[in-house]
Amino acid sequence: MIRKLDLDALQQKLAGTPLQDWAADLPAQLDAKMTVGHGDLERWGAAVNALPDLQPQQVELAQRFLLDGPCDESTRAALKSALQGLIPWRKGPFELFGVHVDTEWRSDWKWSRVAPHLDLCGRRVLDVGCGNGYYQWRMLGAGADSVVGIDPNWLFFCQFLAMKRFLPDLPAWHLPLALEDLPAKLEGFDTVFSMGVLYHRRSPIDHLFDLKDCLRRNGELVLETLVVEGDAQQVLVPEDRYAQMRNVWFLPSVPALELWLRRAGYVDVRCVDVSYTSVEEQRSTEWMRYQSLPEFLDPADHSRTVEGLPAPARAVLIARKP
Numbered sequence: 001m002i003r004k005l006d007l008d009a010l011q012q013k014l015a016g017t018p019l020q021d022w023a024a025d026l027p028a029q030l031d032a033k034m035t036v037g038h039g040d041l042e043r044w045g046a047a048v049n050a051l052p053d054l055q056p057q058q059v060e061l062a063q064r065f066l067l068d069g070p071c072d073e074s075t076r077a078a079l080k081s082a083l084q085g086l087i088p089w090r091k092g093p094f095e096l097f098g099v100h101v102d103t104e105w106r107s108d109w110k111w112s113r114v115a116p117h118l119d120l121c122g123r124r125v126l127d128v129g130c131g132n133g134y135y136q137w138r139m140l141g142a143g144a145d146s147v148v149g150i151d152p153n154w155l156f157f158c159q160f161l162a163m164k165r166f167l168p169d170l171p172a173w174h175l176p177l178a179l180e181d182l183p184a185k186l187e188g189f190d191t192v193f194s195m196g197v198l199y200h201r202r203s204p205i206d207h208l209f210d211l212k213d214c215l216r217r218n219g220e221l222v223l224e225t226l227v228v229e230g231d232a233q234q235v236l237v238p239e240d241r242y243a244q245m246r247n248v249w250f251l252p253s254v255p256a257l258e259l260w261l262r263r264a265g266y267v268d269v270r271c272v273d274v275s276y277t278s279v280e281e282q283r284s285t286e287w288m289r290y291q292s293l294p295e296f297l298d299p300a301d302h303s304r305t306v307e308g309l310p311a312p313a314r315a316v317l318i319a320r321k322p
Contacts, residue, residue, distance in 0.1 A: 005030065005161070010173045013146050017124070018188035018216065026175070033176055037154070044158040047085030051165050052078050054097055059167070061141025064095065064108055065134065067166055071097040086159050088288040091134040094163065104288035106281045107134050110195070110224070114316050117272040118222065120144040123190035126214055128179050129197035132159035136172045144191075146171035152178045179210055186214045195224035199248050208264035215321040221266060226251045227274065227315040232259050236309065243296040243305045243312060254315050266319035273316040 007026050014023040057069035071079070080099045083089075092103030121143035127136055130149025133156070139147045151157070151174065160174035192214050194207070201207040211221055228236045230253035242248035252260065254271050261269045279302070282293040293312070298304040303311050 005164075005173065005175075006168075007173070009169075009171070010148070013171055014188075019124075019186065022183055022186060022188075029177070029181070030175065041154050041158075044086060044155060047082050048158050048161050048165065050078070050082040050085065051162060052082070054079070054166060056097075056166055061137050063141075065092070065137050065163075066095040068095070068097055083162065084287070086155065086162060088155075088290060089132070089159065090288060091131040092287075094134070096166070102285040102287050103134075104282060104285060104292055108138075109281050110314075111135060111138050113273045113275060114195075114222065114224065115142055117316070117318060118142065118191075118220075120191060124188070125191045125193065126150070126189040127193045127195075128211065128214075129194060129200075130156070130160075130174060131196075132156040133163065133172065133174045135193065135195065136160075136174070137163065137167075137170075139193075140170055140172055147173075148189075149174045150177045150179065150182070152176055152181075179207070182214065184213060187216050189214050189219060190216060191220045191222065193222045193224075195222070198223065198225035199242075199251055202249050204250050204252075205260055205264060208260060208266070212265060212321050217321060219321045221261075221317075221319045221321070223257075223261070223317045223319070224314060225257070227254050227257060227313055228310050229253060229313075230256070232256050238307070238309060241307055242309055243293070243307070244291070254317075257315065257317060261317065261319045265322070267322045269317065269319040271315055271317050275314055277312040277314060 011023045014020050052075045054071055055069055056067040060066035076098050079097060083101060089101050089103040091105050091107045092101050094101040120139055122145045125139050125144045125147040127147060127149040130136055130151045133149050136147040136149045154176060157174055157176045192211050194211055198204050198207055228251050232255035234253040235256055236251040238248055258269050279294045284292045296306055297311055298306055305311055
């Protein structure tokens with residue numbers, strides 16, 4: 001059985017903040033979610049519970065995710081086996097006591113493009129669509145006071161619990177919730193991240209409004225999403241699939257995305273990075289054995305997807321709620 005997430009520390013952390021009442025309601029909400037669960041939840045929970053008891057003597061989150069400490073070969077083999085029970089691993093990489101979890105995404109590369117433009121010191125952070133929580137740990141490494149991640153994917157939740165097992169006292173929490181599960185007008189976070197989410201939303205403008213509702217006044221949004229080249233009126237709407245993904249709806253140009261943010265009421269909108277995703281940054285590995293970006297691009301022309309559309313380019317925009 002999956003171990004329940006201990007929310008006492010989260011409630012204590014949020015006491016006296018605008019998020020206090022929400023935190024008080026979370027146990028009942030999560031119990032209801034757990035009741036519905038997922039068909040593989042018992043298997044994934046068993047993998048988490050099979051993790052050996054290891055105490056990290058070295059914790060590195062600022063430059064990478066690294067935990068290290070005494071670990072003999074048989075214990076390391078048990079650790080690797082338990083972590084492999086949570087395959088596929090998409091965001092990472094993670095280094096745990098000599099086990100290298102080589103994830104599909106080199107998420108550390110993306111973080112190295114985002115982090116220089118942020119000051120997270122002492123900030124209360126919400127990571128929307130947090131996946132397995134990789135960026136949450138890196139946010140703590142960048143000085144965040146606390147990080148709450150939300151993502152309804154149960155496998156990602158269990159992967160987060162695997163890391164939390166070794167870092168129980170750090171102020172990071174993953175909630176198996178969607179943005180729609182949060183109360184309206186939370187207005188309690190200093191920084192809200194939405195990375196790799198916007199293009200999956202059928203109503204991207206509503207998503208921007210929902211993110212703004214989570215921010216306090218003068219709070220900061222960090223938005224990362226797929227974009228195309230063009231002017232403020234340029235938006236790509238795939239006919240069917242984009243890079244083999246069915247749930248991709250809108251790929252705006254950077255000027256169009258800046259316009260969307262301003263229309264949604266944000267100010268100080270700026271684009272801090274645009275980069276094309278390479279087949280070195282997203283690929284199949286021992287820890288994610290399904291098809292990945294190399295199979296989603298035109299083999300004769302990596303500037304196009306297999307559908308003939310522009311290859312994935314990603315922009316990072318930062319904006320403020322007035």
